[in-house]
Amino acid sequence: MVKKKSVFSRSLILPFMLALLVFLAACTSGNGNEAGNPSPTDGGDKPAPTESEKPAVEDGLYSIDDFSNVKKNEGEAIKGGSITFGLVSDTPFEGTLNFNFYSGDPDSQVLAWFDEGLLTWDKNYVYTNDGAATYEVSEDGKTFTFTIRDNVNWQDGKPVTAEDWLFAHEVIGNPKYDGPRYDSNFTNIVGMNEYHEGKAKTISGIEVLSDKKLKITYIESTPSLLTGGVWSYPLAKHIFGNMDVAKMSSSPEVREKPIGFGPFKVKSIVPGESVVYEKNPDYWRGEPALDEVILKVINPTTIVQQLESGGVDLVDSFPVDQYPDNAEMANVEYLGAIDRAYTYIGFKLGKWDATAKKVAPDAKAKMGDVNLRKAMAHAVDNDQVGKKFYHGLRWNATTLIPPSHPEYHDATNPGLAYDPELAKKILDDAGYKLDGKYRTNPDGSELVINFISMTGGDIAQPLAQYYVQSWQAIGLNVQLEMLEFNTFYDRVGSNGEDDPKVDVYQGAWGVGIDVDPAGLYGRDAIYNFSRYASEEQDRLLKAGVSAEAFDVKVRQGIYKEWQQLMVEDVPVFPTLYRAVIVPVNKRILNYAIGDGTNLYPYQIAVSQDKPVVVK
Template identity: 85%
Template sequence: MLKKKTVFARSLFIPLMLAFLVVLAACSTNNGNIVNTPSPTDGTEKPAETPTEKPAPDDGLYSIEDFSNVKKNEGEAIKGGSITFGLVSDTPFEGTLNFSFYGSDPDAQVLSWFDEPLLTWDKSYVYTNDGAATYEVSEDGKTFTFTIRDNVNWHDGKPVTAEDWLFAHEVIGDKKYDGLRYDSSFTNIVGMTEYHEGKAKTISGIEVLSEKKLKITYIQSTPSLLTGGVWTYPLAKHIFGNMDVDKISSSPEVREKPIGFGPFKVKSIVPGESVVYEKNTDYWRGEPALDEVVLKVINPTTVVQQLKSGGVDLVDSFPVDQYPDNANLSNLEFLGAIDRAYTYIGFKLGKWDAEAGKVIPDPKAKMGDVNLRKAMWHAVDNDQVGKKFYHGLRWNATTLIPPSHPEYHDSTIKGLAYDPELAKKILDDAGYKMDGKFRTNPDGSELVINFISMTGGDIAEPLAQYYVQSWQAIGLNVQLEMVEFNTFYDRVGSKGKDDPKVDVYQGAWGVGIDVDPSGLYGRDALLNFPRYASDEQDKLLKEGVSEAAFDVKVRQGIYKEWQQLMVNEIPVFPTLYRAIITPVNKRILNFAIGDGTNLYLNQLAVSQDKPFVAE
């Protein structure tokens, strides 16, 4: 689940971690499309369309089943045209605009318009041969031979080569690499560990066969290799080859004039605020229908007005709490899909050892007692949170594999039910005694829990306050701090430094196409922000990518055990699964969200020059 490539299947990095409106895709790395992006993904099946106007249900609750994920085409496409895409955020995008280095969903949204992975996948999340590269696998499943199509070129006209693909692996495997991607999927490459440790000058398991052919040999054949375990983003060696690895992410070539091989080219950037793209006439799938795309950051508080006025044609993340009041806007069609994501409460249980490249659990961590974590889960009513805050378009989450992966999401695991009286009893029995208004630690010392959550739309702080009040109701002294997006992830550890003043945090993950959760919770995963590790989890994660796991039933059993282990151990607990609700101006043609469509960004078109305006 969430490996190292973002999924541009709609939207991500990685990380989706945003508390409510944004998603950290950086973290979400896997391949292809970005969680919540305006880009369609691979696939062949087209869901039945539903009416765009949806009357308010009697109980005030909506269902994602009432939405189509494919926009109805109304009218004929005009030649060319420009659209405006709204990146919904209360903070600027960071501007690390390269898939090898980016660290947040807003940057992934910016990237998705001008760059893409070399491989695509089908509706079952298995790599296909329909992308910018094709592949063959050896009989033992360990060696992949990739062929990049002849007409795949960088925006400066240089061909995308096997050397570029190798170079991306060399940069990520370099000891001085300052990004988030180096983890078990890279160390599974023959010779990568020796290269990373400086014992070898080359990666012995990667061989350039010709300008467009690359061969990669893996130590272990795993089911993940076909569903996200391959790094599919090349890095332009003719641009970055002479730079120090630790200088690449801050270079103008990443931040001011980034390059890709996608359907649009970056024309200009106002850092953190907007990007103007022009069409890439040399795009390998064919010349884009649109002449231009303008991306601009839109504050969550103004997104509805921007949509009504035609100030933006579509947005990456519509605040679902605002849907009921705007469901029947005359100039929009609302699309919906189940998001590959969940929001969660995380507990800090250790530190990140940058030198060793792994999590170091702290047996004395403030949140180290599982009874304390268990009580805090029992104290919150996420079923009602989904209904009251999100009108049913987010709903109670029970495990860390969301229903977007139906083969592996175990609906028989119910998580921990809302039961504040049981929560109090658990704390009483564990020795957390009441001393006036709040409880003390079992040793009698003061217990103050520092909780951070992200700023965002109108409900960001009220929702965080709900959790605080629920925990205070069982006697816990929880102190809330609201933090803007970029600072939030710095403090929880996205750069390898864990703020000792953070005990509990509220985040969200966008998961990748591969169900393997190692990229988020493995011992060697920087994105393992709770800093949790255990021998039992190590065993299960290893088994999940073993030869035996090629049998789907075996793999399902392994990840059922892992889901239950995380319910038992509670390094984090999931709060809500989520629907993507995307409003689209009625002039937009050939657009879809979610997985399982056969539309691509070069097909995106408009039926008239100007957006429709709400009546």
């Protein structure tokens, strides 16, 4: 899910927000469980800053441009060793520990230590031939032939085979599959629709050529196929082959004793709390430098204590609201990177049709009036939110393609700028009349908007309350409910069941390497939690993966139109682009975050047995 500086700024802030900020000055925690799952790629390391180049502070604001994403090595590597990785969250991880089934970022953090995809990508997000599998593409761009390296084996010693890769596609295409992966990337495979509908027993477009060779033929050649459109996560057929597809995601083989082909093996799990990994000496890239990795969930409120005491060596992300007070922590080096992610406000516009497996917009939805949605977007000052809540390390978001994809992010689009007077006028003109403190619907009926947001530290509640107060300031009666991560996503519909009591929600997306937004906003995307669909969006999403879109300029124009369409229709609106800040104990060697590095987890080492601690 990467980003840039704010496109524009505002100097005004509502008085009630200032009151909140007095409280926030004493806060020491933030929401650290929203971001995506960055993976190692090739190329473009940024040199570490010298002592004189430490992140600069101007008016209490920091810039992600002043951080390195690659740790400076201090000392020589010792043989073996153990490190502790902190998964920062106020809730247990769900424990769906297989790439074919998981849905939440906390689980992806657990997965990343013991499993991986067969394909890797470069700094431009294009698949390379440096991963566990190589590939060749036919002249017409529709047929991919993959070759899995001979030394790529599951952690029980069985080879990772073409049959395993085919099997993953068969499971995801099975109508009893209960995960989130079946979307346009799969329906673009020749024969997948017939297989999914029970009209064929096999997927005609996927052919096993040998133990290590697989051929996949797609209906349409699209630019997305080379940047994330190929599903590259096999499923061990020798383990799951005789299992009911409907029971796979809840099986012990996923929850209690998962298997992968990554650098570390799962040794033990305390469900939702911790995982102990041991090195996989047969890892295809080479034997890992570390003997052991321990992952444990740590609450945002205890993260500083855990880092200073050596209770953890590094974390998935540091709450950026805590950074200013801890920027000089003596035993760590802070790394920073633009995150492939954004936070957003979403409006419920329909439901998920589980039978048709697509969104079903409801013309009578409470939030169905675009004027109401636009007014709510104009009412919030996200430039000031980024500055006051996050010290410049999150910043005003304008469109739904973040600056992590600079070729396609439309930096000229201002989005729905902060303008509370305009918000009031939009509501007035649309017939939302004030009746005392709050407005009624245009037909005179009571309007109460139910808003849910995630817990995750001291900032989470005040930030959500700021949005509520911003909306109340333009006359909207908005009621807030705070929920922990797993419950939140159940309520918004990650399981296909939309809670009718939810009208508006604050979420976050970690976006994939492919710029195509169909996986989050298309008709067949279960992650399209707003349940928005339109013919114009259908046209643009189809055009974005057409043959014509191989021309980058053509594709840029298409996604520029799409970004503007989403500004106009407002099924959701982005609030903040994000920086990832990660403190790393000084004993850690060969470590980097974000995209554009050539360091991999198997290379991580330590310079001494015990973490460096604050004395």
